[in-house]
Amino acid sequence: DSSGMESLDYEVIENYAYREEQERREKLFVVYQVVLKWFVALLIGIGTGFAAIFINISVENFAGWKFALTFAIIQKSYFAGFLVYILFNLALAFSSVYIITQFAPAAAGSGIPEIKGYLNGVDIHGILLLRTLFGKIFGSIGSVGGGLALGKEGPLVHTGACIASLLGQGGSTKYHLSSRWLQVFNNDRDRRDLVTCGCAAGVAAAFRAPVGGVLFALEEVTSWWRSHLMWRVFFTSAVVAVVVRTAMGWCKSGKCGHFGAGGFIIWDISDGQEDYSFAELLPMAVIGVIGGLLGALFNQLTLYITYWRRNYLHKKGMRVKIIEVCLVSVITSAISFGLPLLTKCSPCPESEASSGIECPNPPGVYGNYVNFKCHNEKEYNDLATIFFNTQDDAIRNLFSAKTIREFSAQSLLTFLVMFYTLAVVTFGTAVPAGQFVPGIMIGSTYGRLVGMFVVKFYKKMNIEEGTYALLGAASFLGGSMRMTVSLCVIMVEITNNLKFLPLIMLVLLISKAVGDVFNEGLYEEQARLRGIPLLESRPKYQMRNMMAKEACGYRKVVSLPRVIKVGDLVSILRSNEHNGFPVIDHTRSGETLVSGLMLRSHLLVLLQSKIDFQHSPLPSDSKGGSFLVRHTNSEFVKPVSTKGMSLDDIHLSDDDLEMYIDLAPFLNPSPYIVPEDMSLTKVYNLFRQLGLRHVFVVPRPSHIIGLITRKDLLIED
Amino acid sequence: DSSGMESLDYEVIENYAYREEQERREKLFVVYQVVLKWFVALLIGIGTGFAAIFINISVENFAGWKFALTFAIIQKSYFAGFLVYILFNLALAFSSVYIITQFAPAAAGSGIPEIKGYLNGVDIHGILLLRTLFGKIFGSIGSVGGGLALGKEGPLVHTGACIASLLGQGGSTKYHLSSRWLQVFNNDRDRRDLVTCGCAAGVAAAFRAPVGGVLFALEEVTSWWRSHLMWRVFFTSAVVAVVVRTAMGWCKSGKCGHFGAGGFIIWDISDGQEDYSFAELLPMAVIGVIGGLLGALFNQLTLYITYWRRNYLHKKGMRVKIIEVCLVSVITSAISFGLPLLTKCSPCPESEASSGIECPNPPGVYGNYVNFKCHNEKEYNDLATIFFNTQDDAIRNLFSAKTIREFSAQSLLTFLVMFYTLAVVTFGTAVPAGQFVPGIMIGSTYGRLVGMFVVKFYKKMNIEEGTYALLGAASFLGGSMRMTVSLCVIMVEITNNLKFLPLIMLVLLISKAVGDVFNEGLYEEQARLRGIPLLESRPKYQMRNMMAKEACGYRKVVSLPRVIKVGDLVSILRSNEHNGFPVIDHTRSGETLVSGLMLRSHLLVLLQSKIDFQHSPLPSDSKGGSFLVRHTNSEFVKPVSTKGMSLDDIHLSDDDLEMYIDLAPFLNPSPYIVPEDMSLTKVYNLFRQLGLRHVFVVPRPSHIIGLITRKDLLIED
Numbered sequence A, B: 001d002s003s004g005m006e007s008l009d010y011e012v013i014e015n016y017a018y019r020e021e022q023e024r025r026e027k028l029f030v031v032y033q034v035v036l037k038w039f040v041a042l043l044i045g046i047g048t049g050f051a052a053i054f055i056n057i058s059v060e061n062f063a064g065w066k067f068a069l070t071f072a073i074i075q076k077s078y079f080a081g082f083l084v085y086i087l088f089n090l091a092l093a094f095s096s097v098y099i100i101t102q103f104a105p106a107a108a109g110s111g112i113p114e115i116k117g118y119l120n121g122v123d124i125h126g127i128l129l130l131r132t133l134f135g136k137i138f139g140s141i142g143s144v145g146g147g148l149a150l151g152k153e154g155p156l157v158h159t160g161a162c163i164a165s166l167l168g169q170g171g172s173t174k175y176h177l178s179s180r181w182l183q184v185f186n187n188d189r190d191r192r193d194l195v196t197c198g199c200a201a202g203v204a205a206a207f208r209a210p211v212g213g214v215l216f217a218l219e220e221v222t223s224w225w226r227s228h229l230m231w232r233v234f235f236t237s238a239v240v241a242v243v244v245r246t247a248m249g250w251c252k253s254g255k256c257g258h259f260g261a262g263g264f265i266i267w268d269i270s271d272g273q274e275d276y277s278f279a280e281l282l283p284m285a286v287i288g289v290i291g292g293l294l295g296a297l298f299n300q301l302t303l304y305i306t307y308w309r310r311n312y313l314h315k316k317g318m319r320v321k322i323i324e325v326c327l328v329s330v331i332t333s334a335i336s337f338g339l340p341l342l343t344k345c346s347p348c349p350e351s352e353a354s355s356g357i358e359c360p361n362p363p364g365v366y367g368n369y370v371n372f373k374c375h376n377e378k379e380y381n382d383l384a385t386i387f388f389n390t391q392d393d394a395i396r397n398l399f400s401a402k403t404i405r406e407f408s409a410q411s412l413l414t415f416l417v418m419f420y421t422l423a424v425v426t427f428g429t430a431v432p433a434g435q436f437v438p439g440i441m442i443g444s445t446y447g448r449l450v451g452m453f454v455v456k457f458y459k460k461m462n463i464e465e466g467t468y469a470l471l472g473a474a475s476f477l478g479g480s481m482r483m484t485v486s487l488c489v490i491m492v493e494i495t496n497n498l499k500f501l502p503l504i505m506l507v508l509l510i511s512k513a514v515g516d517v518f519n520e521g522l523y524e525e526q527a528r529l530r531g532i533p534l535l536e537s538r539p540k541y542q543m544r545n546m547m548a549k550e551a552c553g554y555r556k557v558v559s560l561p562r563v564i565k566v567g568d569l570v571s572i573l574r575s576n577e578h579n580g581f582p583v584i585d586h587t588r589s590g591e592t593l594v595s596g597l598m599l600r601s602h603l604l605v606l607l608q609s610k611i612d613f614q615h616s617p618l619p620s621d622s623k624g625g626s627f628l629v630r631h632t633n634s635e636f637v638k639p640v641s642t643k644g645m646s647l648d649d650i651h652l653s654d655d656d657l658e659m660y661i662d663l664a665p666f667l668n669p670s671p672y673i674v675p676e677d678m679s680l681t682k683v684y685n686l687f688r689q690l691g692l693r694h695v696f697v698v699p700r701p702s703h704i705i706g707l708i709t710r711k712d713l714l715i716e717d
């Protein structure tokens, strides 16, 4: 299960080559390093901003053409319109699933669990490659444009992360730039920082919510956070906001087709409910509870379905995946076209002039108060305005204030049940799929339902159903994804209404608490299912009574001597799958001494280059403790999310196998160590907080050389 | 210098008593623990909310009476008004400094550097006591009500922290509740979490900005952050928001005197500038640069002044401190009354009807467009509206939109210079003092000045000076405090205008970058000056080339044998000031073995209780490895920010000194260890990330027992 995954390491491997390099570096290099980091952050912002704009323009235009065409045709024949609609959607969905299955399998799904895993220290093969980036961009254009019950926000986070990772290593692994320029980013730690920036940029671009992006990266995806990283992430988000805003300003004049109508704020509801009374807190709490329940149910259902898909359906090959998506697409199209057809139309509200809303909309135009198969002139089809519409517009209609009683309870309920089912079924198909927008759709539907009841029962007050829809959306997302602060800020930023902040906080607290009773958050559950071994921030309770040596299972340690015969090394490497090997040396007096840790990937580099092979079985530093450095540090760097070298790719002659190699210059001389009887809680904290990959369990020390306290670490520049 | 300070420890001391307690605990205890943590978070929110409301009501009423009285008197005699005004202010300032110097010296200043130190692992005596809490509350009522150039926001953060700490230990140290109920919080880690909640609550209450509070706690004050803590902090902030909002609703009907006029948003500028063009980005960047320069200058000047005060002025005793504050108060009053008197009045703007602003205000009422010593009927004194006013109202006037050309450049410049000087001089006097509101005043003044120039030069556009004032405020705070995300959110939350978010981000980035060229942030500088040894999140560059054993200075380690004679123990404790001692044991075969770390405070508890003394010099566990537990874990807990026990308080008879004590049950059996040649960078990361107090430097291990990898830590419940 964990094949295709590898752990990452926050630790800097301070081997001889690294230390040599450090010493050779001038002060100017530090400046260069800082400048480059900021420059790459700028590029990440610009890149993600453009990717988001490109996806948005494409999706809006495909959807726009589709609805315009369908509406034009249904003026004559509903059946022909139906066919065109289904085929249009099918073509888009097919293109999406085709791209994914043929070129970029790692781009399926939302990608957030994988990125979360990456930032927690697990590198899953394929997730940060160039092909995944393209698959994600074009795939999500197809899947979102094709009207499936999924969103483009999750994929945008993945897109941002891919862009960041690729920029950090100077392009794709195959065709990458001279890495001399980017030597700054040749350790896992700097790369992770870049990916964190990328995530934030993705959210900032998706929701046009820069602060929300920073907080999302902080709260939901990263596992390590340093305050100076915060500033860089903040900068990246700000760049995204500027890029997106500029592009939207440019599009406003109609240069981007159907895209560019709205403002920077996606669903502006600044004219929502003005004030709220204490009596309203009860229905709002009810929304929170519903959100918790439905969200937890959503997590559980999608877990079952994904489990089934992974273990039965998707094992049958690519064709099954393609057929599945096509089927889902046809069903979705049929339901979203068919159900509104079967609904009765409602008469237009009378106060049309005051609110500036035309009812019904002129024929051939989609929007609010649409006349869809209505016999009467002054009627509109409420289900069509949310079902037979782009998701963005549907949400806008659901959030809309001053449109009290626009929707009938029956229509909302129908939509809720159908869309919830569709969202569950669509989840886990082989297309890029985000859960934010579907979540907002589901939540705002029941939120508006509750709002309608409140309007009925608390007659006197000035209650806006749209406000309740907003709270519903927050509650469902909270109940499913279990975020708090970031979700709060995102909701405020996408609706541009700060007044609801305390209400959103309340609803989120309740829905998260309710959801937590049943299961973990959506991304954690999915990560677990995919076998991504996330380390939570807290150690498990039973670790208090376990010791370090129990955890490493009394297994015999596979270790290497300092100078080893190449043949022996190869057979040791073949005999197991470990990635780290302790190196044991002997002192002059014959005692053993642990001299460090050697990584498998570094050993492979040495075996392939062969230049360090020597004939003598003696250490190579006999002349004064310094080594000849034949490698630069960057040779040892493994490209992100690729398989890396394998032992089978290396061809060694029989002569080679008889040679020796001295590992001393290449090993990590001081990995972190813990005494054998330390409680596992403490080991866990060490491992998790520092982002380690290997920790040595050693016997209790026999004596102590010194103590380090705060005072010893206060060194002035 | 570092007397009166002690390090804290995030590490849980897993001694025998602790492990016994852990084993005895049932599952239900975990539930109790969680419930109690949330309950205390609720109480912190409520407590801080009420404290904030109390301070606000008091300050607004004192200031209200003062201005009402003065305005009533100046209708007849400006001189009598002047006298009354000065005396009123003097009385308030005197009461403040009297409280501080006599009862709560630790409550002087803003308290944020100290809290930052506490959350970084340094406990400064006195900062979290009950008397400090009262000193802070009443002191800041006096100092803010007395019209000094300082704010109440910093003190509120300290207030929140005090409330949190006191609740966590069940009241003041002297009269505290049975700690049995609060055993949950008997380690430094849980207490620090509470204080983090308290900080967030303080900011949330001060600015009525719940999300800003969470982010402030996260970005500025804490050094360790775990995502599940985020949720608790968020909850506390939400509680504060609800409490404050409810209280304000109650006050609206006039029950709280002069307080309760405004809404939940302090300085609502929702009717600010609608849009901005690219050409405006240049003046905004200029604002950022000015903010960076003036902010850095402010930090530097206050640093010098505080240095001088600490080393010369305040050494001369309390009376000097009191006289100093009184002098500053008189000068402040004289300037704020006198300067407007000397200013020429301006004629009222013509478009009075359209904007709904009356000009001049009716006599005897303070507010905008005030007639202060104007000869003509239709005139107002622009300097008086910002200088001779409460700070909140002054900021409201500076931020106000639709009042173009209300202020003359000359008045603004006068105010800027005078207020900047006053703020610098007031900083560091012995009263509770926040820098947020003065910073906003200074910033919005030059922001508005820049705005006026923009209005002049870019004539065509619809530019609001108030918007520029807001950006100026952000830039000065950014240039001085160097926060980014939290400041951004706070600015948005206090002005209720999301549209400016990207602009605020831009300005903050520039001002922080400019400020960072010159010095560190205000709080870091002040912490350094006060000798609070903050550990930054990044190790220093030269640590890369240092080894662990170099850091601990080749000093001889003072260690203890496992069973020690009481007399020897006392003389060792007397001979040095170390707080931690390695304990060395012997195995059967006679080899030495490091068995753990003993804290001085625990040794003192043992010496005082005497019940563990034994006559035999042999280990006490000869019967099967288990010890008699005569202490509960909570006996070893030291109350927060007190001196703690001293060796001189313990009376030992000569017989006692001849007895022995076995330390094995009480020591921390597995402190973290590092090999002697580990680079100091890595040691620093270990120390800083885990929040440690002592790390053992040991020789390289001779052999290795096992390896721990991610897989070994993935234990299912």
Ligand SMILES: Nc1ncnc2c1ncn2[C@@H]1O[C@H](COP(=O)(O)OP(=O)(O)OP(=O)(O)O)[C@@H](O)[C@H]1O
Pocket: A006, A007, A008, A552, A553, A555, A556, A557, A558, A559, A577, A578, A579, A580, A581, A582, A693, B707, B708, B709, B710, B711, B712
């Ligand atoms: N050199 C080794 N000798 C003996 N046991 C090892 C060695 N390295 C790891 N182990 C143990 O083998 C088990 C599997 O670990 P694994 O080999 O997957 O580690 P790894 O591949 O080095 O690290 P990761 O999988 O996190 O990248 C773990 O329980 C670990 O304790």
Ligand SMILES: Nc1ncnc2c1ncn2[C@@H]1O[C@H](COP(=O)(O)OP(=O)(O)OP(=O)(O)O)[C@@H](O)[C@H]1O
Pocket: A707, A708, A709, A710, A711, A712, B006, B007, B008, B552, B553, B555, B556, B557, B558, B559, B577, B578, B579, B580, B581, B582, B693
């Ligand atoms: N038991 C000890 N034996 C020898 N040196 C020590 C011992 N404890 C601390 N030191 C050294 O003494 C110096 C001063 O440390 P200090 O005594 O203040 O530590 P502490 O009081 O235990 O911890 P803190 O001051 O952080 O609370 C440090 O450089 C430290 O390395």
Ligand SMILES: [Mg+2]
Pocket: A577, A578, A579
């Ligand atoms: Mg492995």
Ligand SMILES: [Mg+2]
Pocket: B577, B578, B579
């Ligand atoms: Mg000390």
